[in-house]
Amino acid sequence: MLEIQTPETIMFWILAPVSVLAALGMLLVKKAVHSALLLAWVMVTLAIFYIAQGALFLGIVQIVVYTGAVMMLFLFILMLVGVDASDSLTETISGLRPIAITAAVGFGGLFVSLIGRATIGHKPYGLEFANSNGNVEGLAKELFSTYVWPFEVISALLVTAALGAMVLAHHQRTIARPSQREQSIARFRTGSLAGAAGLPSPGVFARHNAVDVPALLPDGTAAPTSISATLKARGDMLESQSFELSEVDNTVTEEK
Amino acid sequence: MTTSTSLVYLIALPLAGAVILLLAGRRADKWGHLLATALSASSFGAGLYQLSQMLSRPTEERAVTQKLFTWISVGSFNIDAGILLDQLSICFVLLITGVGTLIHIYSISYMSHDENRRRFFAYLNLFIASMLLLVLGDSYLNLYVGWEGVGLASYLLIGFWNQKPAYATASKKAFVMNRIGDMGLSFAIMIAFATLGSVSFSGVEEASHTASQATLTAIGIMLLIAAAGKSAQFPLQAWLGDAMAGPTPVSALIHAATMVTAGVYLIVRSHFIFDAAPTAQLLVVIVGAVTLTFGAIVGTAKDDIKKALAASTMSQIGYMILAAGLGPAGYAFAIMHLLTHGFFKAGMFLGAGSVMHGMNDQVNMRRYGALRKFMPITFVTFGLGYLAIIGVPPFAGFYSKDAIIETAFNAGGIKGILLGSTALLGAAITAFYMTRVMILTFTSPERWEKDQHPHESPWLMWLPMVILAIGSVSTGYLFTRGDSLVHWLSPVFGEHEAHEEHFLPVIVVSGLALTAVLIGVSIALVKYQFSDVDAEAPQDVSIFTRIARKDLLQDTFNESVFMRPGQALTRILVKTDDKVIDGTVRLVGTTAIGTGSALRKSQTGFARSYAALILIGAVALIAGIWVVTQ
Amino acid sequence: MSPYNYLYVAGLLFTIGAVGVVVRRNAIVVFMCIELMLNAANLTLVTFSRINGTLDGQIVAFFTMVVAACEVVVGLAIIVAIYRSRRSASIDDASLLKR
Numbered sequence: 012m013l014e015i016q017t018p019e020t021i022m023f024w025i026l027a028p029v030s031v032l033a034a035l036g037m038l039l040v041k042k043a044v045h046s047a048l049l050l051a052w053v054m055v056t057l058a059i060f061y062i063a064q065g066a067l068f069l070g071i072v073q074i075v076v077y078t079g080a081v082m083m084l085f086l087f088i089l090m091l092v093g094v095d096a097s098d099s100l101t102e103t104i105s106g107l108r109p110i111a112i113t114a115a116v117g118f119g120g121l122f123v124s125l126i127g128r129a130t131i132g133h134k135p136y137g138l139e140f141a142n143s144n145g146n147v148e149g150l151a152k153e154l155f156s157t158y159v160w161p162f163e164v165i166s167a168l169l170v171t172a173a174l175g176a177m178v179l180a181h182h183q184r185t186i187a188r189p190s191q192r193e194q195s196i197a198r199f200r201t202g203s204l205a206g207a208a209g210l211p212s213p214g215v216f217a218r219h220n221a222v223d224v225p226a227l228l229p230d231g232t233a234a235p236t237s238i239s240a241t242l243k244a245r246g247d248m249l250e251s252q253s254f255e256l257s258e259v260d261n262t263v264t265e266e267k
Numbered sequence: 268m269t270t271s272t273s274l275v276y277l278i279a280l281p282l283a284g285a286v287i288l289l290l291a292g293r294r295a296d297k298w299g300h301l302l303a304t305a306l307s308a309s310s311f312g313a314g315l316y317q318l319s320q321m322l323s324r325p326t327e328e329r330a331v332t333q334k335l336f337t338w339i340s341v342g343s344f345n346i347d348a349g350i351l352l353d354q355l356s357i358c359f360v361l362l363i364t365g366v367g368t369l370i371h372i373y374s375i376s377y378m379s380h381d382e383n384r385r386r387f388f389a390y391l392n393l394f395i396a397s398m399l400l401l402v403l404g405d406s407y408l409n410l411y412v413g414w415e416g417v418g419l420a421s422y423l424l425i426g427f428w429n430q431k432p433a434y435a436t437a438s439k440k441a442f443v444m445n446r447i448g449d450m451g452l453s454f455a456i457m458i459a460f461a462t463l464g465s466v467s468f469s470g471v472e473e474a475s476h477t478a479s480q481a482t483l484t485a486i487g488i489m490l491l492i493a494a495a496g497k498s499a500q501f502p503l504q505a506w507l508g509d510a511m512a513g514p515t516p517v518s519a520l521i522h523a524a525t526m527v528t529a530g531v532y533l534i535v536r537s538h539f540i541f542d543a544a545p546t547a548q549l550l551v552v553i554v555g556a557v558t559l560t561f562g563a564i565v566g567t568a569k570d571d572i573k574k575a576l577a578a579s580t581m582s583q584i585g586y587m588i589l590a591a592g593l594g595p596a597g598y599a600f601a602i603m604h605l606l607t608h609g610f611f612k613a614g615m616f617l618g619a620g621s622v623m624h625g626m627n628d629q630v631n632m633r634r635y636g637a638l639r640k641f642m643p644i645t646f647v648t649f650g651l652g653y654l655a656i657i658g659v660p661p662f663a664g665f666y667s668k669d670a671i672i673e674t675a676f677n678a679g680g681i682k683g684i685l686l687g688s689t690a691l692l693g694a695a696i697t698a699f700y701m702t703r704v705m706i707l708t709f710t711s712p713e714r715w716e717k718d719q720h721p722h723e724s725p726w727l728m729w730l731p732m733v734i735l736a737i738g739s740v741s742t743g744y745l746f747t748r749g750d751s752l753v754h755w756l757s758p759v760f761g762e763h764e765a766h767e768e769h770f771l772p773v774i775v776v777s778g779l780a781l782t783a784v785l786i787g788v789s790i791a792l793v794k795y796q797f798s799d800v801d802a803e804a805p806q807d808v809s810i811f812t813r814i815a816r817k818d819l820l821q822d823t824f825n826e827s828v829f830m831r832p833g834q835a836l837t838r839i840l841v842k843t844d845d846k847v848i849d850g851t852v853r854l855v856g857t858t859a860i861g862t863g864s865a866l867r868k869s870q871t872g873f874a875r876s877y878a879a880l881i882l883i884g885a886v887a888l889i890a891g892i893w894v895v896t897q
Numbered sequence: 898m899s900p901y902n903y904l905y906v907a908g909l910l911f912t913i914g915a916v917g918v919v920v921r922r923n924a925i926v927v928f929m930c931i932e933l934m935l936n937a938a939n940l941t942l943v944t945f946s947r948i949n950g951t952l953d954g955q956i957v958a959f960f961t962m963v964v965a966a967c968e969v970v971v972g973l974a975i976i977v978a979i980y981r982s983r984r985s986a987s988i989d990d991a992s993l994l995k996r
Contacts, residue, residue, distance in 0.1 A: 013947070027902070034909075037933070038916060046926050060940060064900070066947075066955050066958070068959075069955055081966060092986045103989060107875060108920060114879070114883050114886050117886050118886045119909060121886070122908040126904045126905060135950075146952075157953075157956075158960075172967035871992070874989075875918075885915075
């Protein structure tokens with residue numbers, strides 16, 4: 012016979028609303044990164060729920076595998092796709108959102124109502140007996156006796172998934188990577204010799220040798236292409252005009 | 268019953284000829300006709316040998332059989348391909364091979380200018396083989412094979428000059444009308460097998476003693492339909508006139524002497540069925556009587572010499588069928604008339620061919636005349652055949668036809684008087700139209716078209732005519748002397764009391780017949796010999812003449828009663844097939860396509876709308892659970 | 898309190914996840930919503946396990962986690978492949994199969 016202790020009740024009434032709110036927020040925020048963080052939070056609360064319900068092993072796995080590995084994978088992909096991209100929340104398929112919300116409200120209402128009147132046929136037992144030798148030992152006993160065959164099958168599934176991910180993510184080169192020689196030839200064949208010698212490095216013939224100072228061309232003008240694009244995008248580059256020389260001494264004096 | 272191992276050669280020799288000539292192709296052009304003639308002659312020789320063997324045996328052992336192989340063996344149903352040669356078959360064998368050989372010889376010359384002569388001889392040999400199989404088969408099924416074989420040969424030979432559309436159509440017409448008869452024969456075989464459990468002649472004869480009247484009547488009627496189809500009897504007579512499209516030797520052999528008499532053979536061979544089924548027998552008599560009048564009337568109106576002879580053939584076979592329908596008294600006379608007719612009609616057809624040969628293939632008798640002087644041999648042989656067919660004593664036709672008329676009168680009561688009078692009337696009309704043919708062709712003044720140089724045919728052509736003429740003179744006397752043919756055939760049909768009460772004395776019947784002939788000949792003489800004949804057929808003639816010229820409207824009748832409704836039915840069926848059956852099929856396709864293109868609109872390609880649909884489905888599911896568990 | 902309350906929470910989370918799948922366009926967010934639905938299912942499994950006093954529910958939840966991990970691996974690989982060819986992570990853009 013299951014008796015739920017007060018601490019668990021308090022924990023539930025705090026965490027349950029928080030997790031539902033976090034899930035809702037997941038829907039409403041614009042940035043995918045924020046969604047991911049909120050989902051991670053929901054998963055952590057679920058892990059706590061698991062542990063509170065006597066599923067110690069699952070709770071730990073939830074944190075390690077889900078919040079640790081899976082969510083990390085999500086974040087990796089987000090970085091790859093563009094972490095800054097924020098979604099527009101306006102609906103493009105007309106009528107889809109009302110339908111979805113109506114259906115969801117109906118679904119949730121019916122679901123909750125169903126749970127409310129469902130009967131198991133007995134009072135909750137609790138896991139004291141099942142966990143008497145420890146939760147992990149109990150699970151292991153079940154997993155390697157009754158469920159050993161599904162366990163083996165699921166391992167095959169994991170291997171297959173790994174292979175599948177590699178196949179899907181693998182990028183097949185259709186043409187050979189151009190060698191340095193080919194790149195050099197290509198530069199001279201463009202018609203303009205401007206880039207033939209390669210781009211100038213920042214700070215060449217400049218008054219400063221910092222990375223954000225453009226190089227100076229022979230006529231004294233600044234070369235913006237010599238600055239890293241990253242700095243430019245970050246807005247950390249100084250106005251290159253200000254580094255131009257106002258006067259170039261063109262007189263050639265022969266040095267002895 | 269005696270068995271023999273040599274019967275198969277009768278059929279095998281001409282069959283081998285057909286196979287060799289057809290397979291060898293153009294290589295055989297030089298010698299094919301000689302080989303075919305030699306094989307036909309050797310088959311005749313084999314027939315003579317069998318006859319001598321037969322004569323050397325006592326009467327009751329004369330029939331011989333030979334089992335070739337087991338054809339069908341299914342459970343209790345066993346059919347052997349077997350040959351039966353008895354007194355009846357041997358008559359046919361000798362007629363077919365004898366007349367056939369003569370016509371082969373005739374054709375060597377007649378067809379000498381045709382580049383497909385080899386093919387012609389191949390078909391002739393095929394015909395001889397099939398016809399022999401027909402008369403030698405020991406069961407209805409074997410007979411059926413030969414029956415179809417001669418139908419095929421007839422089709423091929425009528426349409427031998429199939430480059431002319433009319434001839435090709437004629438062969439098709441003959442084939443189609445023969446199919447109706449063939450259907451009758453196959454039904455007869457099926458009924459016999461289903462009810463009597465056998466299809467062999469001996470088996471059916473045995474079973475017919477205990478079979479029900481209805482069964483035998485059904486089989487008899489079906490056999491009569493078969494005979495009517497093959498022998499051009501009413502109401503399936505329409506093809507014979509058109510069959511004259513074939514080369515004249517073919518008309519002589521197939522459509523005068525042999526194949527068209529197969530129906531008579533079939534009825535006579537099945538005498539045990541007709542003897543036990545009076546209704547069927549009565550129908551046979553009626554068909555015979557109707558056809559003999561029908562053919563005779565058509566014959567009076569024809570200007571085409573071959574068609575006049577064809578109508579005459581139809582009429583004479585009507586006599587045979589009539590005799591065959593008169594029961595045991597008539598069978599032998601039917602066969603006798605068949606044999607004598609084979610001689611004189613073949614001879615006359617060959618004579619007609621000879622005339623055409625000399626007249627640039629002109630067939631219109633109104634364009635003949637005075638050929639007596641130019642073709643003396645043809646005139647004499649044709650004239651002997653003429654005397655035979657109209658029944659002048661002592662020529663062959665007199666004996667056989669007289670016997671039939673006499674038997675018809677003896678049938679008893681009203682039936683006898685009616686049949687006898689019909690036969691007498693037929694004899695008079697026959698005399699009239701045959702005299703007409705004679706006069707128009709040979710004795711009246713010439714009415715030739717330009718550039719005609721009539722001449723006598725070469726000896727290869729007149730020799731067979733002479734031989735056949737001798738036959739038409741002598742056979743009647745030979746067959747009746749001491750009732751030789753009747754006695755010869757009696758083991759097949761069983762003895763019957765030869766002299767029942769005569770309705771009229773024999774001499775009176777003969778006198779009546781001769782009077783009828785005399786009347787017919789006189790009318791013809793007055794109308795054609797002693798008055799001028801138009802070179803063009805007069806058009807201002809009575810309605811009867813016009814109808815007679817149109818073959819008594821047989822084609823009109825067939826077209827309006829069978830062909831047009833058949834075509835209409837076909838059109839309706841085609842339309843039904845197109846609109847209803849195909850329409851249904853197409854509707855299924857259209858529905859599928861329409862449904863598909865309507866449903867395609869729901870496929871937006873957006874994964875999220877699919878997900879929304881799944882969500883709605885889940886709501887429906889859970890709502891269902893909610894309702895059910897309430 | 899009764900353990901059934903956990904089931905209510907799970908139902909709500911599942912519903913929210915379902916709405917997210919339909920409403921959000923970013924493929925990665927859609928994926929995360931699917932994960933949310935799976936987690937909600939897991940929570941019910943764990944709760945039922947507790948109610949019934951056996952560990953079978955937890956075993957199934959464990960299997961669910963493994964399957965979810967596989968699904969994430971393959972699904973994210975697909976997203977990356979699509980992104981590489983179309984420069985977009987919006988699932989509405991991958992709608993070419995309709996014609």
